[in-house]
Amino acid sequence: MNRRTLLKTLSLGGIGTLIFNSKSETNKKTIRPLVISTWHNQGVAANTAAWSILNNGGSALDAVELGVQQSENDINNCCVGLGANPDREGIVTLDASIMDHQGRCGAVAFVEGVKSPIALARRVMEKTPHVLLVGQGAQQFAREQGIEILHNELSDNAKKSYDNWLIKSEYQPVINIEQSNKPAQSTKITVPPAKLESEEFNHDTIGMVAIDSNGNLSGACTTSGMAFKMRGRVGDSPIIGAGLYVDNKVGAATSSGNGEEVIRTCGSFLVVEFMRQGYHPTDACKKAVQRLMEITPTNPKSVQIGFIAINKAGEHGGFSLNPGFDYTATSNEELHQKHVLKSMLK
Ligand code: SD4
Numbered sequence: 087m088n089r090r091t092l093l094k095t096l097s098l099g100g101i102g103t104l105i106f107n108s109k110s111e112t113n114k115k116t117i118r119p120l121v122i123s124t125w126h127n128q129g130v131a132a133n134t135a136a137w138s139i140l141n142n143g144g145s146a147l148d149a150v151e152l153g154v155q156q157s158e159n160d161i162n163n164c165c166v167g168l169g170a171n172p173d174r175e176g177i178v179t180l181d182a183s184i185m186d187h188q189g190r191c192g193a194v195a196f197v198e199g200v201k202s203p204i205a206l207a208r209r210v211m212e213k214t215p216h217v218l219l220v221g222q223g224a225q226q227f228a229r230e231q232g233i234e235i236l237h238n239e240l241s242d243n244a245k246k247s248y249d250n251w252l253i254k255s256e257y258q259p260v261i262n263i264e265q266s267n268k269p270a271q272s273t274k275i276t277v278p279p280a281k282l283e284s285e286e287f288n289h290d291t292i293g294m295v296a297i298d299s300n301g302n303l304s305g306a307c308t309t310s311g312m313a314f315k316m317r318g319r320v321g322d323s324p325i326i327g328a329g330l331y332v333d334n335k336v337g338a339a340t341s342s343g344n345g346e347e348v349i350r351t352c353g354s355f356l357v358v359e360f361m362r363q364g365y366h367p368t369d370a371c372k373k374a375v376q377r378l379m380e381i382t383p384t385n386p387k388s389v390q391i392g393f394i395a396i397n398k399a400g401e402h403g404g405f406s407l408n409p410g411f412d413y414t415a416t417s418n419e420e421l422h423q424k425h426v427l428k429s430m431l432k
Contacts, residue, residue: 116301116398116399116400117399117400117401117417117418117419118297118298118299118301118400118417119137119140119141119146119149119296119297119298119299119417119418120140120296120297120396120400120402120415120416120417121133121136121137121140121146121149121150121153121294121295121296121297121415121416121417122294122295122296122394122396122402122404122413122414122415122416123136123153123154123292123293123294123295123394123413123414124291124292124293124294124340124341124342124392124394124411124413125290125292125342125412125413125414126412126413126414126424127290128156128157128160128163128166128290128292129292129413129414129422129424130414130422131156131157131160132153132154132156132157132292132294132414133153133294133414133415133416133422134156134416134422135149135152135153135155135156136149136150136152136153136294136296136416137149137416138152139152140296140298140299143298143299144298145298145300145302145304146186146187146296146297146298146302146303146304147184147186147187147208147302147304149296149298149304150184150294150295150296150304150305150306151184151204151205151208151306153292153294153296153306154166154182154204154292154293154294154306154307154308155202155204155205157292157308158201158202158203158204158308159201159202161241162241162243163290164243164244164247164290164313165290165291165309165310165313166290166291166292166308166309166310167180167201167202167203167308167310168180168199168200168201168236168238168241169241169243169244170241170244170309170310170313171244171247171248171310171313171314172240172244172248172310172313172314173311173314173315173316173317173319174251174314174315174316174317175317176240176248177198177238177317178198178238178240178244178310179196179197179198179310179311179317180194180197180198180200180203180308180309180310180311181193181194181195181196181197181203181308181309181310181311181320181321181323181324182194182203182204182206182207182306182307182308182309182323182324183207183306183307183308183323183324183325183326183329183330184204184207184208184211184304184305184306184307184330185211185304185305185306185326185330185331185332185338186211186302186303186304186332187302187303187304187332187334188334189332189333189334190211190212191211191217191326191332192207192208192209192210192211192212192214192216192217192218193207193210193217193218193219193324193325193326194206194207194210194218194219194220194224194324195218195219195220195221195224195320195324196220196221196224196318196320197219197220197221197224197225197228198221198225198235198238199225199235199236199237199238200224200225200228200233200235200236201233201234201236202233203308204306204308205233206219206224206227206228206231206233207306207308207324209227209231210224210227213231214227217326218324218325218326220320247313248314251313251314290309290342291307291308291309291311291323291329291341291342291343292307292308292309292342293305293306293307293323293329293330293340293341293342293394294306294307294340295330295332295338295339295340295394295395295396296338296396297338297396297398297400301398302334303332303333303334303337303338303396303398304332304338305330305331305332305338305339305340306330307323307324307329307330307340307341308323309321309323309329309342311323311345312344312345320345321344321345321346321348321349322341322345322346322348322349322353322354323345325345325349327352327354327355328341328345328348328349328352328353328354328355329341329345329348329353329354330354331354331355331357331358332358333358333362334398335362335398336358336361336362336397336398337357337358337361337362337367337370337395337396337397337398338358338395338396339353339354339355339357339358339361339367339370339371339374339393339394339395339396340354340393340394340395341353341354341391341392341393341394342391342392342411343389343390343391343392343406343407343411344384344389344390344391346384347378347382347384347389347391347407348378348391350378350381350382351374351377351378351381353374353378353391353393354393356373356374356377357370357371357373357374357393357395358370358395360373360374361395361397366397366401366403367394367395367396367397367401367402367403367404368403368404368405368428369403369405370393370395370403371392371393371394371395371403371404371405371427372405372428372430374393374405375391375393375405375406375407375429375430376430378391378407379407379430386407386408386430386431387408387431389407389408390406390407390408390410390411391406391407392404392405392406392407392411392413392427393405393406394413394427400417402415402425403425404425404427405427405428405429405430406427406428406429406430407429407430407431408429408430408431409429409431409432410429411426411427411429412424412425412426412427413425413427
């Protein structure tokens with residue numbers, strides 16, 4: 087690289103671009119297609135569906151949509167789709183976002199009765215001039231698109247866990263919280279539980295990012311959000327830059343966990359920006375978790391956040407705040423491989 091090219095590179099993208107370019111120019115072979123998704127328990131089914139598209143030369147966009155739909159369709163999934171846990175009023179409200187290699191994006195939030203929020207998010211992206219539709223407006227758009235709105239009935243699992251939550255979490259006082267003179271001090275009232283009855287962290291969103299054989303990146307993220315959240319609460323998953331971000335020149339990232347923390351840091355965007363600076367996806371995710379820890383007002387032990395990411399060269403990685411987070415990777419080199427994330431806290 088001569089001096090003029092060097093200066094041009096620095097002025098365009100900063101030193102990180104230089105590092106990234108030099109790495110990808112000289113390093114190992116590029117791996118594509120590739121898909122990764124949060125969690126191994128649901129990631130295998132999701133990646134299998136996504137891989138059926140990617141492995142046949144299909145687009146990353148189609149792959150991530152079909153991939154995360156496996157979780158949306160799973161009535162037993164605690165945290166994605168209409169079978170998932172409800173908000174504290176007992177109503178399931180769903181959030182989803184999708185982004186492609188052209189920087190196009192679409193999202194829906196606080197939507198009820200829609201079986202595949204990710205398909206609706208894709209329609210927002212492709213058929214409207216907007217990025218995010220919420221609540222009844224999102225539902226109305228779904229109807230206009232010929233998507234059936236289903237009756238909001240809790241799945242058996244969700245009903246059971248909601249009934250449990252009502253008892254254990256002393257839900258009743260919340261009803262009249264507006265009339266109380268005292269500020270809501272109990273974390274039980276203002277914050278969804280960090281952990282479920284099963285002692286598992288209260289999350290299971292599916293976030294998926296992929297690169298196809300043409301080298302194009304896309305991502306999708308879909309969730310019912312935090313179980314027993316306040317009505318109207320929206321997390322990071324439908325917020326472009328928070329729960330999902332794709333930059334076709336650099337890489338793509340997504341997250342699962344307590345969305346408030348991710349929104350605060352523009353988490354997925356931050357991961358992509360660190361990759362732009364030349365960091366490996368794992369290190370980029372780690373630096374985003376580090377930033378999150380620096381600014382969170384919450385006790386970091388009580389929340390969980392995990393980021394996963396891929397770069398343009400087909401490298402992938404992730405990092406979480408607390409232990410217990412994993413993801414699934416699928417490519418010609420590894421078949422639905424489980425990767426356990428390293429974490430900041432032990
Ligand atoms: C949210 N990030 O709404 C989501 C929660 C999650 O499985 O990961 N749920 O904050």
